[in-house]
Amino acid sequence: MSITRDEVAHLAKLSRLALTEDELDHFAGQLDVIIGAVARVQEVAAAGIPPTTHAANLENVYRDDVIAPPLDADLVLSQAPAAQAARFRVPRILTEE
Amino acid sequence: MAAADELTTMTAAEMAAAVAAGEVSAVELTRAHLDRIELTDVKVRAFLHVGAEPALAAARSVDERRAAGRPLGPLAGVPLALKDVFTTTDMPTTCGSKILAGWQPPYDATLTRRLRDAGVVILGKTNMDEFAMGSSTENSAFGPSRNPWDLNLVPGGSSGGSAAAVAAYQAPLAIGTDTGGSIRQPGAVCGIVGVKPTYGGSSRFGLVAFASSLDTPGPLTRTVLDAALLHEAISGHDPNDSTSLDAPVPPVVAAARNPDVAGLRVGVVAELSGDGYAPGVLTRFNETVELLETLGAKVTEVSCPHFTYALPAYYLIAPSECSSNLARFDAMRYGLRIGDDGVASAEEVMSLTRATGFGAEVKRRIMLGTYALSSGYYDAYYGKAQQVRTLIIRDFEAAFEQVDVLVSPTTPTTAFPIGERADDPMAMYLADLCTIPSDLAGNAAISVPCGLAPENGLPVGFQVMAPVLADDRLYRVAGAVEAALDARRGASFLAQARGLAGLDETAEAGR
Amino acid sequence: MTVTVPYDLAVARYEPVIGLETHVELGTLTKMFCGSPVTFGAEPNSAVCPVCLGLPGSLPVINKTAIEYTIRIGLALNCSIATWCRFARKNYFYPDMPKNFQISQYDEPLCTDGFLNIEVDGQEFTIGIERVHLEEDTGKSQHVGTTGRIHGADYSLVDYNRAGIPLVEIVTRPVPGTGALAPAVAKAYVSELRDLLRSLAVSDVRMEQGSLRCDVNTSIAPAGSGEWGTRTETKNVNSLRSVERAVRSEIERQAGVLDEGGRVIQETRHFHEETGKTTSGRSKEEAQDYRYFPEPDLVPVAPSREWVQEIRAALPELPAARRVRLQAEWGLSDLDMTALRNVDALDLVAETVAAGAAPDQARNWWLTELSRHANDTGAELADLAITAEDVAAVIALVAAGQLNNKLARQVVDGVLAGEGSPAEVVAARGLAVVTDTSVLSAAVDDAIAANPDIAAKIADGKVAAAGALVGAVMKATKGQADAASVRQLILERCAANLAAAWSPAGGTSRPLTTLRRILSDLSAVCRRTYVFPQSKRDLPAVESAKVAQFFTERYPDFGVPRRCRSPTVVTSGCKTQRRGRSPLE
Ligand SMILES: [Zn+2]
Secondary structure, three states: OOOOHHHHHHHHHHOOOOOOHHHHHHHHHHHHHHHHHHHHHHHOOOOOOOOOOOOOOOOOOEEOOOOOOOOOHHHHHHOOOOEEOOEEEEEOOOOOO | OOOHHHHHHOOHHHHHHHHHHOOOOHHHHHHHHHHHHHHHHHHHOOEEEEOHHHHHHHHHHHHHHHHOOOOOOOOOOOEEEEEOOEOOOOOOOOOOOHHHOOOOOOOOOHHHHHHHHOOOEEEEEEOOOHHHOOOOOOOOOOOOOOEOOEOOEOOOOOOHHHHHHHHOOOOOEEEEEEOOOOOHHHHHHOOOEEEEOOOOOEOOOOEOOOOOOOOEEEEEEOOHHHHHHHHHHHEOOOOOOOOOOOOOOOOHHHHHHOOOOOOOEEEEEOOOOOOOOOHHHHHHHHHHHHHHHHOOOEEEEEOOHHHHHHHHHHHHHHHHHHHHHHHHOOOOOOOOOOOOOOOOOHHHHHHHHHHHHOOHHHHHHHHHHHHHHOOOOOHHHHHHHHHHHHHHHHHHHHHHHHOOEEEEEOOOOOOOEOOOOOOOHHHHHHHHOOOHHHHHHOOEEEEEEEEEOOOOOOEEEEEEEEOOOOHHHHHHHHHHHHHHHHHHHOOOHHHHOHHHHHHHHHHHHHO | OOOOOOHHHHHHHEEEEEEEEEEEEOOOOEOOOOOOEOOOOOOOOOOOOOOOOOOOOOOOOEEHHHHHHHHHHHHHOOOEEOOOEOOEEEEOOOOOOOOOEEEEOOOOOOEEEEEEEEEEOOEEEEEEEEEEEEEEOOOEEEEEEOOOOOOOEEEEEEEOOOOOOEEEEEEEOOEOOOHHHHHHHHHHHHHHHHHHHHHOOOOOOOHHHOOEEEEEEEEEEEOOOOOOOOOEEEEEEOOHHHHHHHHHHHHHHHHHHHHOOOOOOOOEEEEEOOOOEEEEOOOHHHOOOOOOEEOOOOOOEOOOHHHHHHHHHOOOOOHHHHHHHHHHHHOOOHHHHHHHHHOOOHHHHHHHHHOOOOHHHHHHHHHHHHHHHHHHHOOOHHHOOOOHHHHHHHHHHHHOOOOOHHHHHHHHHHHHOOOOOHHHHHHHHOOOOOOOHHHHHHHHHHHHHHOHHHHHHHHOOOHHHHHHHHHHHHHHOOOOOOHHHHHHHHHHHHHHHHHHHOOHHHOOOHHHHHHHHHHHHHHHHHOOOOOOOOOHHHHHHOOHHHHHHHHHHHOHHHOOOOOOOOOOOOOOOHHHOOOOOOOOO
16 A cells, blocks of 8 residues: 555645545545556665756756736736636635735 | 648648649638548547638638748648647637636747748647546547547547547648657557657747646657658747757758668667567567668667656656646636635635546646655655656667667557546556657657558557757658658558548548 | 733743744846736736746746846855756645746755844844745735635635746844844844845835735743744734834743743744734644745756856945945934934935935934924835935025025925925925015014114123014014024124224224124124124224224125035134135234
8 A cells, every 4th residue: 555545635635626535535546556656766776866857958048137018907807717806806715825 | 723632631741832832722721621620520529629710811821921922931821730738819728628628828839829920720729638648538528539540449649639630631730749658659559650859849838738847849740751841840949938949950851851761870779668569569660670771770779777667757757747737727817617606715616626627637647746746755756756867868878879769669559449548547658658768858759650560450650769959860760761661552651541431431421 | 812921021031033034026127937027006917927827838937137136135145156056846725826836946045154244232143144045926815805804805806916026035044142132133134134135226125015025933942041942933024113023022922831831833923013913823734735846847047156256246335334434424423323224214314415415414304304204104214205305405495595494394394295396395385585685684674673672782792682683573574584594684783783883982892892792693603704803902903984894895785694505614713714805804
């Protein structure tokens, strides 16, 4: 067993996925198999091997501090599920960040 | 005006030449393809959205340009099917997901813009596995596409809609994206050419991210030359993509026009064959290696010992990045919103929307990635996978000291039936076994058809891998294979596709 | 509910350790990762693009100027500048964060290991700087509902104009050993940091606009134990005064917890301006796992040493050095300098002086009249509706004799009330000093005629009695005369009257003595030298005609003598006088 159902429930919460009990059962089994399989990377002797995060070997890619025209506010809000007073309207926020 | 069939079966290079010569108008060409889509797509289901109006408008502007005597690009007037993962201001972009159903982006992807600037006519947006996660298009929220060779089979994925459209003559050109093999694998199982350019060679700006460090846009076409023409049209530095390479585009078109493998050192990857590979796949692969030898290539076997760890490393890196990339789909600014009843909190609405809007594979990968990045697991999973990535790059570097290109089958098997692996993620993941190493290393790779598997008569793909920014070598080898096989067959490869006959019946019925 | 311990008792028994995390919005033209303009107070969602809105498909590209500004800050804080570092994604869901991750820096900050020296009550403290890193700001939520606060809101409205603005985070090392001064040290650090950032021209550093925001870490441990306690992180501390109050209130609260044998919980707390208290925020149970990983859409930042050297060479004069220089240039006392810093008026005075005002005048205006006004309205000096140029203009008008102090205050009031520039206020309110000499002379004559007894006193040598006549003239001119000038006129007139009536043959030296006294008084009041024979030896040589001539030539019509704009130091006596020669010499 590489991952428990409770852990999967926690992952779902962290990932903002309101999974049903059935889904949790289903995913717990599958993720257990998958994690077991991907854990094979741990077999590799990789001591002292630097990680690769970028396929492209680039550094210092910048842009100049020059203003580009922003989007039209109406266009921006036209795709919003809800908007009000030129702002995105979102459901009440429970936690402060 | 040429017959509609003639118009849709030409190569892209031929179409562009015909438009440039005034033998056919871009509008006629576009209409022929729109008709073909209308008649065949009820079965193939390659498209999620067909933009007849914008396509005809684009075609008209090419015709006007020609009429005005202004120069036309090498692909001007040629229709193209665009994977629905690129933003377009005149068509919706859904990424095959319910969560984005109906989203109309306010901006064009760099690639979209380049296609438009080249006079390429975008016919519509093609089906895909949701957010490019999958190898069959079965993960599309809008239903799977079909393989034109046999409509009961998957067209591969995630760029399955693009591959199917090209194989079904709905478009001579298509754009896909390759993260773990999502261009080459559908290309292989649909019997067409699919190219993953060097990472950074084609811009990701406006490509809805699955795994940022891997995603690479590239062409799907029926011929190697068409692929090269499209490759060139979409490539080059983009200041809006920090990972875009500021380097000259490799001379891919020249290489495709003059394929020559004499003296080329070809390495067969020892680790990418054997158990788990369909016999017909290995048969055709080995024949093609021999063919290259007869064409003057020097073939050796090369070992890349860490390639066997590519699949597990990939299934840590890609989900990790995706778990973060897909966090933005939260029902706040665009797309689907579920459960906003005035009582539910933002957090609840986010969770409900994401649970409803994402399909099973996306949820699996988001949770897998969240797991791999969690404190306490990071080093053992994500960190380790990144080290394996380094080792795979080193394997490639060592191999490319001995040989100019590496070759392998593109996929372990030919196309599989729809439904066969749908709820067996591990079996599905195996489809990308041979293609993943090049994604992890960021180098260039192509899949070119190399015949039909004797046991089932389905296409087999031959993969060629080349070092970073040596994309032209792909075209030398693939062009040589294509030319030799076409000469031997006396016909183009796709002419053998039996499913196409069924499509044509539909087409006849439609008339 | 734990009882708080009075501050003095708390710091007598416990030793505080503080730490500060400061967020500064950089004053670049564009955002951190896109070309959208950095704005404040623009129409909602009018300064956004696909990148800062986090639209699908968008990609970030680093603003080079933001990197340069951050290196500038790092160098000014004596930090090492990384030779290679990366951005990382900090993953958490929040509606005002468009991508639901923040591009930040995790274990590879751009600048590390620096320090900043500060001074509190003449005692110097070195505040260690652990790191300076770069990240992006979030959007702004407005909570709509009955209370207007996050709790109890029905829904929220989000504006993403702020999302993506470059944000520098400056993190101190823990600061022990400040004892009872901990709150003052915290405040002095933020104040010094703010001055530093301002001098570097990397941010407008307006705390009230949120371009500088502080999180304050506080812990206490029993005095002499040599241990450090569990720290709390107080957020939402957005003014200098609040920084001080937040530390103080946390020390008092934590002392209460420990006194009762309790345990301080490591948590986030929120500071409330109204009460000056902190309340518990997110509990530990909800602690976030941010799942940091290197941002794959960006490539590493590896500032060349040449570039860093260039930036270092171009660093401006830093505040500490500048203060030393200004104090010398202005001739102000340590006390004055401290007072100016306390009300954040150093730059204002410098600007006022740069606009032509005398340093002591500039200091006076900002420290007294304008500070009082700021206090009354609860505003910062810099936010008053008067510019340094305005103040300099008022000072110039006074110096030119066109305003007296009383009128000048009215002009300043007018400027503050938004009535326009000082010149406009003077014109609109009709505040100019009465400078028409014929009007003034007439008023002086009237006053002398109406008060013969006072005139007699003056003639008798009681020069101080002139004050009553000044009052009469001021009243007659409705206060719009310059009192000093009036006094001068009166004395001159009295002197002239005396001179005219004087005769050496009269045998008495009394008028002469009076004259001398009057003139010496005039010299003192008017900062100029009225020359008159000083020694008895000269007396026989003085003739009445010459005395009269002296006045008529020098002060025709007994007009207001022209006053010098810059102060002329007059010691005493005729030998040091600087203007023209006296007819008596
Ligand atoms: Zn922007």
